[in-house]
Amino acid sequence: MITEKKKRRLRPYLLLGLGLFYLFHWLFKLWLLAPDTDSVTDVFGFGKFNWMNDHLSDKSWFDFQFTPTSLLLGMGGFLIAFLLYLRVSDTGTYRYGEEHGSARFATREELMRFRDEEPEKNMIFTQNSQMGLFNNRLSFDNQINKNILVYGGTGDSKTRSAVKPNILQANSSFVTTDTKGILIHETGKSLVEKGYKMKIFDLITFLNSDGFNVFKYIHNEMDIDRVAEAITESLNKNGHEGDPFWPAANKLLMRSLIGYLYFDGQIDHYLPNLGQVTDMIRELRRNHPEAESPVELMFEDLERRSPGNYACRQWDLFNKNFDGQTRASVYAIFATTFSVFDHEQLRKIIEKDTLEIEKWNIEKTAVFIHIPEVDPAYQFLSALLFSTIFDVLIKTADAVILGEHPKKTREDLLHLQVWADEFGQIGKIPNLPSIISVIRSREISIKMxxxxxxxxxxxxGKENTKTIINNCGAILYLGSNDLDTLKYLSERSGKQTLNDQNYSESRGRNASSSKQNSKIGRELLTPHEVATIGTTEALLFLSKQNVFRDQKFNLDTHPRAYLLSNGPNDDNWYRYKRYLSDIDEWKDQVGEENVIHIGIKEVEEVPLKVS
Structure with a gap:
């Protein structure tokens, strides 16, 4: 508590001095009226004081006839007031008990005000801390943005204590990353019972997956730039990362190739896919210096059919500014990156689009994205997917909020939570620091x-990381061994003030001892104490609040935990089937008893009817 001691004001002491001046003058005049006492029986003259006390009301309070002695005594009274004013003053600001810091642990009762009255409309942090997901249901002073940063190492129960409990809440649409590919099986039944549409994009096996074709979400030149940037941000991890020359070259070529497919698809009425970019890259080089490459001829043809289009302008810029070895290096980088599309299964999941991203925040949808734990080859595709997700959902939310959506109103807009487990394996999402700053008003939140x-x-980078963390309304710590992380959380916990007692003793002929009490400051949690919290404990750093130390959420205590699956052999194991082509679906639907195995000889012997 802040206590401020201010400097004394002169006016009160000036009034006190005038009052004492007159009082001393008046008392002396009353003294003069008192009869003399017997000097033998009243040596010190106290009898006069007794008389004055008995006759205070006999004398008028107004007496302005001063004598030299009364003036002298009055000035003595004024001097007393002046000395009181001049005495040593202890001015300043004090925080008793908080001299070195006021940090302390938050209590469960203090965090209760952030909860929604309806339990299922909360986000779950720890066993005793929750926060309402919908700000419009909370008072203004309890509204905090819903972006969360979760620190947790391997085995720190990130999935069990954070992801699964919040999926069981079933209070929004979900986008969840999973590096093991089993979360959809374990939680799927609980979501289907709540009426969720299920979507799956598998970058681990490329099988049994919905399709994602980014060209479905390209509608103009700005979308071409967005897709090109998402891909080239991943390409910038090569050795030329520090040189802006190479990213510029990569972007120009990528805009050209994606733009070509977009405009060609518009003219010829087909939906391109990223696999066709690989086909174009194979035909970039000239077989003879004087003979144009197939891609050059394709751009010339596109220019004739659609003069001045964006793709051809980018292609011209690339050719005019980069040639020789530079162009060859860019070709090589692209060929290496896009060679992943030589896998037939990968080409299949990007040929058509069944994700329907534009519906995720207006229809209850649960999306599971399987990403590899260690293979970075497909990070550009996962980063592109997330870039598209944020772009499409922000546009959908804006259309709904502004009343421009053809079917939905503001009441139909759902909150969408992105639970990005192993966030670092997704790849670099372009403009994430800016995105995380604006998604709150679109009812979107990300949990990294x-x-x-x-x-x-x-x-x-460090500066953008600060922006990302600053836009998180909560930090949930489940465990870490990273020293920088531990130091940051220790500083965030703040300093507290403690009473310190020093005792010293000396022995010998002149033995003595002393005890000294003082106040010292120390971190509420040192980096070591942050690192060594119990395996079942968690720390919650809620915006503008003291740190809350609590037990990790016990999944078994959730009211809907009985719907979770523990393995493929129980009834709650969610099974799904996705077909990447019509022929795959047809083959799967045909029973084995209806399959006829014949060879070429039998086919040739089948009689043909000629009409």
């Missing part, structure tokens, strides 16, 4: 789950 702060810094 990392093992250390350095995982974010590697992708986005």
């Amino acid at each position: 789950m990392v093992q250390s702060q350095s995982q974010i810094e590697v992708l986005y």
Whole structure:
């Protein structure tokens, strides 16, 4: 508590001095009226004082006939007031008990005000801390943005204590990353019972997956730039990362190739896919210096059919500014990156689009994105997917909020939570620091789950990492061994003031001892104490609040935990089937008893009817 001691004001003491001046003058005049006492029986003259006390009301209070002695005594009274004013003053600002810091642990009761009255409309942090997901249901002073940063290493129960409990809440649409590919099986039944549409995009096996064709979400030149940037941000991890020359070259070529497919698809009425970019890259080089490459001829043909289009302008810029070895290097980088589309299964999941991203925040949808734990080859595709997700959902939310959506109103807009487990494995999402700053008003929130702060810094740099963290309304710490992370959380916990007692003793002929009490400051939690919290404990750093120390959420205590699956052999294991082509679906639907196995000889012997 702040206590401020201000400097004394002169006016009160001036009034006191005038009052004492007159009082001393008046008392002396009363003294003069008192009869003399017997000097033998009243040596000190106290009898006069007794008389004055008995006759205070006999004398008029107004007496302005001063004598030299009364003036002298009056000035003595004024001097007393003046000395009181001049005495040593202890001015300043004090915080008793908080001299070195006021940090302390938050209590469960203090965090209760952030909860929604309806339990299922909350986000779950720990066993005793929750926060309402919908700000319009909370008072203004209890509204905090819903972006969360979760620190947790391997084995720190990120999935069990954070992801699964919040999926069971079933209070929004969900986008969840999973590096093991089993979360959809374990939680799927609980979501289907709540009427969710299920979507799956598998970058681990490329099988049994919905399709994602980014060209479905390209509607103009700005979308071409967005897609090109998302891909080239991943390409910038090569050795030329520090040189802006190479990213510029990559972007120009990528805009050209994606733009060509977009405009060609518009003219010839087909939906292109990223696999066709690989086909074009194979035909970029000239077989003879004087003979134009197939891609050059394709751009010339597109210019004739659509004069001055954006793709051809970007192609011209690339050719005019980059040639020789530079162009060859850019071709090589692209060929290496896009060679992943030589896998037939990968080409299949990008040929058609069944994700329907534009519906995720207006229809209850649960999306599970399987990303590899260690293979970075497909990070550009996962980063492109997330870039598209944010772009499409922001546009959908804006259309609904502004009343421009053809079917939905503001009441139909759903909150969408992105639970990004192993956030560092997604790849670099373009403009994430800006995106995370604006998605709150679109009813979108992201929960980034990392093992250390350095995982974010590697992708986005230190300054952008600060922006990302500053836009998180809560930090949930489940465990980490990263020293920088531990130091940051220790500083965030703040300093507290403690009473310190020093006792010293000396022995010998002149033995003595002393005890000294003082106040000292120390971190509420040192980096070591942050690192060594119990395996079942968690720390919650809620915006503008003291740190809350609590038990991790016990999944078994959730009211809907009985719907979770523990393995393929129980009834709650969610099974799904996705077909990447019509022929795959047809083959799967045909029973084995209806399959006829014949060879070429039998086919040739089948009689043909000629009409």
